[in-house]
Amino acid sequence: MENNMQTAQTNQPTILHGKQNHGGHEIFDTHELLTGMISALDQNKIFQQFIQDPELKAIAQHQGEFLTQTYNTLVESFKTGQDPTVPTTSYSMQQSNDVVYGVKPSQPKKPIASANEVTDECVSTYLLTQMKSLATMGARGACEITNPVARRVVADSIPNLIEMSYEIFLYQNKHHYYQVPQLQPSDMAAMMQSYDTTATMNQMH
Incomplete structure (x- = not known):
């Protein structure tokens, strides 16, 4: 009887409050996100030596500084389970927000043969890839993180990661590195008119 009671107690779910209420899945997701942030920050520093355009360098530095604080805020909330000293x-x-539409003829892209071939187009592409990856990891993790403070920090950081991605996209687009084709006007209009709204639950009553 005593052994059965001990077994039953062992199998009961544990409810933890404070800094230790992290699930295993969350630990791995946050570990992956923090590791991704470190990688992005390290590469940001490495890439800056190749940048020629002062505007791109300013963007890289601005994003690096902001991401560093985001990283520190997440580390603190992850370790303590409490509100961070510096909030998001x-x-x-x-x-x-101006986007240039249309495609101009350009040379086909291919991998570089040496580091001497790294251009501002290359660097901005690297930065964009990093930010998009972090935004994706953050969104996936924020759906399941159990610690409420860490989850909120990650969730609040996602719009910033998206904004940083979009900033680099706009820079690339302005310099014709990231070209945006459009459909024919008739096709675009047909696609845009192919959906309609529906009644909400309140309107049905």
Whole structure:
């Protein structure tokens, strides 16, 4: 009887409060995200030596500084389970929202043969890839993180990672590194008119 009671107690779910209420899945997701942030910050530093355009260098430095604080905030909340000393803030993009549409003829892209071939187009592509990857990892992790403080820090960081990705996209687009084709006007209009709204539950009553 005593052994059965001990077994039953062992199999009961554990409810933890405070800094230790992390699930195993969450630990791995946050570990992956923090490791990704370290990689992005390290590569940001490495890439800056290849940048020629002062505007791109300013973007890289601005994003590096912001991501460093985001990393520190997440590390603190992850380790303590408490509100971080420096809360998350909103990233201020330096680019305008104007997008250049259309495709101009350009040389086919291919991998570089040596580090001497690294250009601003290369670096901005590397930065964009990093930010998009972090945004994806953060969104996936924020859906399942159990610690409420760590989850909120990650969730609040996702719009900033998206904004940083979009800033680099706009920079690339402006310099014709990232070209944006459009459909024919008739095809675009047909696609845009192919959906309609539906009644909400309140409107049905």
